[in-house]
Amino acid sequence: MIFAARNAEQSHHIQLRLRDEFEKCLKNVFAASGSNCTANSLRMHWRAMKIEMITLRELRMRLKSPFETSFGVTQERRILLVELVAGGISGWGEVTAMENPFFNSETTDTAWHVISDFLAPQLIGRELASAVEVPARWAGVRGHEMAKAGVENALWDVEAQHRGLPLSTLLGGRREEITCGVSIGICETPQSLTRKVEKEVRSGYQRIKLKIKPGKDFAFVAEVRKEFPDILLSVDANSAYDLGDSAYLKTFDQFNLLMIEQPLQWDEIHAHAKLQRMISTAICLDECITNSRHANAAIELGACRIINIKLGRVGGHYSAQQVHDVCQEHAIPVWCGGMLESGIGRAHNIAMSTLPNFTLPGDVSASQRYWHEDIVEPEVEVTPNGTIRVPRDPGLGFTVKRAFVDRLTARSKNWKENQAVSISAPNNTVAFDR
Ligand SMILES: [Mg+2]
Numbered sequence: 001m002i003f004a005a006r007n008a009e010q011s012h013h014i015q016l017r018l019r020d021e022f023e024k025c026l027k028n029v030f031a032a033s034g035s036n037c038t039a040n041s042l043r044m045h046w047r048a049m050k051i052e053m054i055t056l057r058e059l060r061m062r063l064k065s066p067f068e069t070s071f072g073v074t075q076e077r078r079i080l081l082v083e084l085v086a087g088g089i090s091g092w093g094e095v096t097a098m099e100n101p102f103f104n105s106e107t108t109d110t111a112w113h114v115i116s117d118f119l120a121p122q123l124i125g126r127e128l129a130s131a132v133e134v135p136a137r138w139a140g141v142r143g144h145e146m147a148k149a150g151v152e153n154a155l156w157d158v159e160a161q162h163r164g165l166p167l168s169t170l171l172g173g174r175r176e177e178i179t180c181g182v183s184i185g186i187c188e189t190p191q192s193l194t195r196k197v198e199k200e201v202r203s204g205y206q207r208i209k210l211k212i213k214p215g216k217d218f219a220f221v222a223e224v225r226k227e228f229p230d231i232l233l234s235v236d237a238n239s240a241y242d243l244g245d246s247a248y249l250k251t252f253d254q255f256n257l258l259m260i261e262q263p264l265q266w267d268e269i270h271a272h273a274k275l276q277r278m279i280s281t282a283i284c285l286d287e288c289i290t291n292s293r294h295a296n297a298a299i300e301l302g303a304c305r306i307i308n309i310k311l312g313r314v315g316g317h318y319s320a321q322q323v324h325d326v327c328q329e330h331a332i333p334v335w336c337g338g339m340l341e342s343g344i345g346r347a348h349n350i351a352m353s354t355l356p357n358f359t360l361p362g363d364v365s366a367s368q369r370y371w372h373e374d375i376v377e378p379e380v381e382v383t384p385n386g387t388i389r390v391p392r393d394p395g396l397g398f399t400v401k402r403a404f405v406d407r408l409t410a411r412s413k414n415w416k417e418n419q420a421v422s423i424s425a426p427n428n429t430v431a432f433d434r
Pocket residue numbers: 236238261262286287308337
């Protein structure tokens with residue numbers, strides 16, 4: 001039997017169909033051999049991932065130094081982690097929502113609410129053949145992609161371990177190492193920015209991205225470009241301009257940038273199409289793209305020539321694969337964006353970045369750039385060539401430091417099948433780690 005997907009969304013239904021066909025074949029084989037294997041036992045065998053426990057926790061972590069973008073300064077992170085146990089195997093995911101609704105509409109607290117009241121209750125006790133099935137379970141919940149991604153990605157980690165595969169391989173990734181860039185926050189002066197760029201270039205990073213905002217843009221980029229005429233350089237405005245700034249943004253063409261990322265409003269694809277026609281620098285969309293339909297619309301409208309995929313922003317690995325595939329079909333290169341993640345989110349980003357159309361260096365960089373101590377071991381390290389080696393162990397390929405995670409936990413919530421939800425605030429006054 002041949003199934004052909006006409007678009008990325010159909011592939012989900014085809015996978016479910018293939019599973020059903022596989023079940024039927026196995027049943028016929030057992031029947032022909034006289035085995036007393038029942039449909040139920042077969043189902044138990046195939047649907048091995050029964051979700052037995054989900055734990056949601058909030059960690060307090062302090063970045064080594066403040067990170068400034070056009071929408072504000074971040075140093076103290078309130079990070080949500082999801083641990084999911086299925087078939088006796090534990091997997092981890094990270095919610096990449098920020099503390100405030102400035103990057104997108106989600107926050108640490110909205111994600112806590114949505115996971116607690118809608119997502120976790122709909123999964124606990126379920127049997128799933130694959131993490132691919134998760135989005136359909138939540139089809140009624142609109143938006144809240146980062147909350148969804150935190151839970152779904154934990155099941156991807158479980159599934160990879162269950163199948164004895166590195167997560168990258170389960171996702172269809174091929175790379176043994178990924179290329180890394182860095183994102184540098186807004187600095188006080190062009191000179192202080194240039195000193196930071198110099199340090200990162202020396203560390204081997206293959207692409208430098210500068211955060212910009214009105215008043216801290218042209219002169220800063222000009223100074224860096226003057227000092228480093230040959231580096232792969234891009235800028236990220238995080239929606240700080242509007243279409244009225246088109247002529248000004250055109251002046252950035254002289255800097256031979258790899259891209260200008262999300263210059264206009266966070267939900268405005270059409271205006272980016274107009275701007276892209278006026279400037280020669282490639283526009284990369286970030287905030288605008290939360291699923292493959294948006295990617296398709298942006299590409300068809302000519303709103304960008306590059307797309308940044310963030311696992312949280314698009315709702316998890318399954319949706320990220322769909323965005324990746326749409327871009328690949330249209331020869332639009334993608335790269336992995338960052339959200340100041342802990343090692344768990346970082347490990348998921350590494351796995352995703354191994355997919356074939358991730359042809360530009362991403363924002364996945366070393367743990368040590370952000371944290372005095374990361375919550376995974378080994379910590380994420382970057383080679384002198386500006387790459388990260390992809391782990392080969394099953395699952396994420398990093399070990400979560402449970403004792404350290406416990407120390408940083410400010411509150412937690414736990415679901416077990418047929419048991420009341422348990423809530424604890426073991427360390428509600430936990431200080432941000434230093
Ligand atoms: Mg961005």
